[in-house]
Amino acid sequence: MESTEHFDVVVVGSGFGGSVAAYRLAAGGLTVCVLERGRPYPPTSFPRDPAGLARNLWDPSGGLYGMFDIWSFRGLEAVVSSGLGGGSLIYANVLIRKDERWFVKEDRRTPGYEYWPITRDDLDPHYDAVEQMLDGQTYPFEHAPYSSTAKTRAMKDAAADLGLDWRLPKLAVTFANKGRPPVPGEHITGEPDNLHHASRTTCQLCGECDIGCNYGAKNTLDYNYLSRAQDHGADIRTLAEVDRMDIHPRGGYVVRYVQHDPLVKADPAEPRTTAVHADKLILAAGTFGSPYLLLRNRAAFPALSPALGSHFSGNGDLLTFINHTRTETGGFRALDPSIGPVITSAIRMPDALDDAGVQGRGFYVEDGGNPAFLDYLEEVSGAPSITLRAASFLLRRLWAHASGDPRSNYSEQVSAVVRGGDRSSSTLPVLTMGRDVPDGIMSLRKGDLELDWTTHTSDAYFDRVQTTLARIAHALGGRYSNTPLWLFKRVITVHPLGGSPMGRDRDEGVVDSFGEVFGYPGLYVADGSVMPGPVGPNPSLTIAAFADRLSTAVLSRTGSSSR
Ligand SMILES: Cc1cc2nc3c(=O)[nH]c(=O)nc-3n(C[C@H](O)[C@H](O)[C@H](O)COP(=O)(O)OP(=O)(O)OC[C@H]3O[C@@H](n4cnc5c(N)ncnc54)[C@H](O)[C@@H]3O)c2cc1C
Numbered sequence: 001m002e003s004t005e006h007f008d009v010v011v012v013g014s015g016f017g018g019s020v021a022a023y024r025l026a027a028g029g030l031t032v033c034v035l036e037r038g039r040p041y042p043p044t045s046f047p048r049d050p051a052g053l054a055r056n057l058w059d060p061s062g063g064l065y066g067m068f069d070i071w072s073f074r075g076l077e078a079v080v081s082s083g084l085g086g087g088s089l090i091y092a093n094v095l096i097r098k099d100e101r102w103f104v105k106e107d108r109r110t111p112g113y114e115y116w117p118i119t120r121d122d123l124d125p126h127y128d129a130v131e132q133m134l135d136g137q138t139y140p141f142e143h144a145p146y147s148s149t150a151k152t153r154a155m156k157d158a159a160a161d162l163g164l165d166w167r168l169p170k171l172a173v174t175f176a177n178k179g180r181p182p183v184p185g186e187h188i189t190g191e192p193d194n195l196h197h198a199s200r201t202t203c204q205l206c207g208e209c210d211i212g213c214n215y216g217a218k219n220t221l222d223y224n225y226l227s228r229a230q231d232h233g234a235d236i237r238t239l240a241e242v243d244r245m246d247i248h249p250r251g252g253y254v255v256r257y258v259q260h261d262p263l264v265k266a267d268p269a270e271p272r273t274t275a276v277h278a279d280k281l282i283l284a285a286g287t288f289g290s291p292y293l294l295l296r297n298r299a300a301f302p303a304l305s306p307a308l309g310s311h312f313s314g315n316g317d318l319l320t321f322i323n324h325t326r327t328e329t330g331g332f333r334a335l336d337p338s339i340g341p342v343i344t345s346a347i348r349m350p351d352a353l354d355d356a357g358v359q360g361r362g363f364y365v366e367d368g369g370n371p372a373f374l375d376y377l378e379e380v381s382g383a384p385s386i387t388l389r390a391a392s393f394l395l396r397r398l399w400a401h402a403s404g405d406p407r408s409n410y411s412e413q414v415s416a417v418v419r420g421g422d423r424s425s426s427t428l429p430v431l432t433m434g435r436d437v438p439d440g441i442m443s444l445r446k447g448d449l450e451l452d453w454t455t456h457t458s459d460a461y462f463d464r465v466q467t468t469l470a471r472i473a474h475a476l477g478g479r480y481s482n483t484p485l486w487l488f489k490r491v492i493t494v495h496p497l498g499g500s501p502m503g504r505d506r507d508e509g510v511v512d513s514f515g516e517v518f519g520y521p522g523l524y525v526a527d528g529s530v531m532p533g534p535v536g537p538n539p540s541l542t543i544a545a546f547a548d549r550l551s552t553a554v555l556s557r558t559g560s561s562s563r
Contacts (some may be wrong), residue, residue, distance in 0.1 A: 017088020046212025136170030312440025363434025
């Protein structure tokens with residue numbers, strides 16, 4: 001079998017798992033190649049114009065090489081990212097450790113059972129290392145102008161009213177330069193150069209985190225782990241999409257990837273493929289990417305676990321909205337979702353595992369946000385009222401001309417036409433996530449990825465979530481509403497997990513507790529797909545900590561230097 005280049009390690013994908021592994025292994029002295037299907041996104045490169053946004057999707061067969069990769073299955077829709085830095089490019093920056101008691105160890109005979117072969121103690125040193133590198137800062141709510149953020153204040157007030165546990169989680173965002181008070185839009189100083197050779201500024205509170213931060217205020221993986229991996233010699237290749245993997249007859253693995261070129265129309269009959277050989281292969285292509293690669297290449301890996309595709313969960317994600325909020329005296333209460341980073345705070349609802357007095361599965365409720373241009377869409381969806389105001393304005397102008405009204409300044413009347421904003425300002429997206437039942441199964445259907453998953457087995461969990469949201473909305477004098485998808489009991493998840501679960505043995509898991517694939521020494525999986533159940537809170541920090549632990553194990557097995 002021909003192969004042109006050799007590396008100690010090839011890493012497929014550059015999200016939370018891939019970036020951490022690439023940096024740790026390169027820093028440990030191994031030769032590393034990172035293959036990432038998407039492109040790099042330096043500051044100012046994230047599109048904002050309608051044409052750019054419309055093309056910002058990932059589907060090379062349709063000539064699209066953008067950042068959003070949207071999947072639709074029976075029971076759920078899912079959004080993941082394609083680009084250098086993976087999900088960090090579009091995530092909402094929240095870094096929360098998995099709760100100590102949520103590392104569930106259930107009996108194999110329980111339907112939809114969950115068993116974590118690791119504990120919080122196993123991950124804690126790795127959480128420390130990742131938090132340090134991602135430089136998480138809490139939202140500086142005690143300082144002006146941050147203290148007037150309406151949505152943060154609303155969540156805090158509602159939690160206080162209901163006696164719930166409200167907190168400011170760490171966010172991978174730079175609000176302040178080291179040793180200085182936080183200031184929006186300040187040049188970030190004292191940092192080593194990054195792989196884009198670009199300068200960055202502190203958070204401008206524009207609510208654009210989920211469509212890519214054009215200011216470089218988010219501490220995305222390209223500015224830290226990937227830049228440092230490159231400093232240590234890692235060869236990072238973008239628009240390089242892996243499609244085949246084989247065992248090399250003389251040891252190690254051969255990986256084939258398609259080199260995309262957005263400027264040249266691809267010929268599906270003759271894709272431009274390149275092969276690389278590695279002693280160790282680390283799959284970090286995400287919860288859909290890695291199981292999909294393993295399923296498609298199963299013939300080359302006949303001893304893969306029967307658990308491949310199992311234990312899928314949407315991490316209990318439910319997107320809802322709180323709207324029509326009012327003050328205690330009945331006045332309008334603004335929530336202003338476009339001011340602030342996308343998420344600022346979280347309410348933690350405990351689990352029966354935490355406290356015998358609690359019934360049900362635990363979850364987190366987080367205030368959401370959106371870019372300001374979505375506020376305009378929200379207002380236009382109330383178009384009849386705008387049309388009426390415009391008609392009234394025209395009539396008043398005609399009457400002024402006919403009656404010889406001498407006033408020439410009619411700014412106030414124009415303002416009355418465009419006035420409003422109440423609708424968008426009092427509608428807050430709210431994201432809830434937690435411990436749903438991880439019983440989804442991924443498989444292949446005519447070569448495409450298929451997912452068998454339903455909300456029904458998690459009905460009790462979703463009912464508890466909805467009751468809590470109704471109470472929070474009520475405490476704010478408002479109502480809560482679901483997305484139209486919920487009419488069909490479908491959810492949108494941004495936290496898909498499972499598919500290559502870790503387990504105690506080959507029957508239970510695809511990988512062991514260090515991410516190594518049962519039956520294939522040197523083949524690893526390091527991404528959300530190894531989670532054997534929901535993480536509960538936002539999962540990126542746990543995925544990164546798992547990859548850090550995996551890397552320590554790889555380095556000690558190869559006798560290389562660690563951290
Ligand atoms: C809108 C949004 C907001 C979010 N907010 C948060 C948050 O606040 N906190 C949090 O913890 N999580 C958040 N998440 C989830 C978070 O982004 C994911 O959990 C995380 O990115 C998963 O990490 P990963 O390493 O498993 O995979 P990913 O980060 O998805 O990385 C996988 C990478 O592999 C690449 N890839 C896939 N297939 C191939 C292939 N065949 N060849 C080469 N490369 C390939 C992809 O392009 C991608 O870059 C959010 C997600 C979204 C969509």
